Amino acid sequence: xxxxxxENLTKGKKSGANIGxxxxxxxxxxxxxxxxxxxxxxxxxxxxxxxxxxxRNIWLKYAEVxxxxxxxxxxxxxxxxxxxxxxxxxxxxxxxxxxxxxxxCSAP
Numbered sequence: 001x002x003x004x005x006x007e008n009l010t011k012g013k014k015s016g017a018n019i020g021x022x023x024x025x026x027x028x029x030x031x032x033x034x035x036x037x038x039x040x041x042x043x044x045x046x047x048x049x050x051x052x053x054x055x056r057n058i059w060l061k062y063a064e065v066x067x068x069x070x071x072x073x074x075x076x077x078x079x080x081x082x083x084x085x086x087x088x089x090x091x092x093x094x095x096x097x098x099x100x101x102x103x104x105c106s107a108p
Contacts, residue, residue: 001061001064001065003066005065006058006061006062006065009027009058009061010028010036010058011027011028012027027054028054028055028058032052032054032055035055036055036058036059039055039059042102042103042106043071043106043107043108044071044073044102044103044105044106045059045073046072046073046075046099047072047073047074047075048075049074049076049077056072059072069085069086069105069106070084070086070087071083071084071102071106072084073095073098073099073102075095079094080092080094081094081095081097081099082098083098083101
């Protein structure tokens with residue numbers, strides 16, 4: 001699996017590497033593509049409570065290709081946040097603390 005395969009999935013095309021599944025959404029909308037590009041620069045993904053699962057699905061595959069830790073910060077409605085770090089969920093009292101944790105863990 002390579003970056004170009006992930007890029008094809010974000011556009012709703014066949015990956016060419018037998019990754020992805022028709023039952024698992026991967027195609028990104030324009031604003032989601034912007035979020036994905038920001039996440040690549042930061043090396044972690046930030047999602048809100050109402051985000052579609054597509055971003056999470058793509059990010060997990062991208063992090064795997066880059067051999068980065070899989071870090072996803074979920075901002076919840078009540079102001080708290082959770083971080084999914086390599087499949088483990090961690091809870092934080094504020095989004096700011098969760099975001100700082102992700103920054104610290106994603107530093108090269």
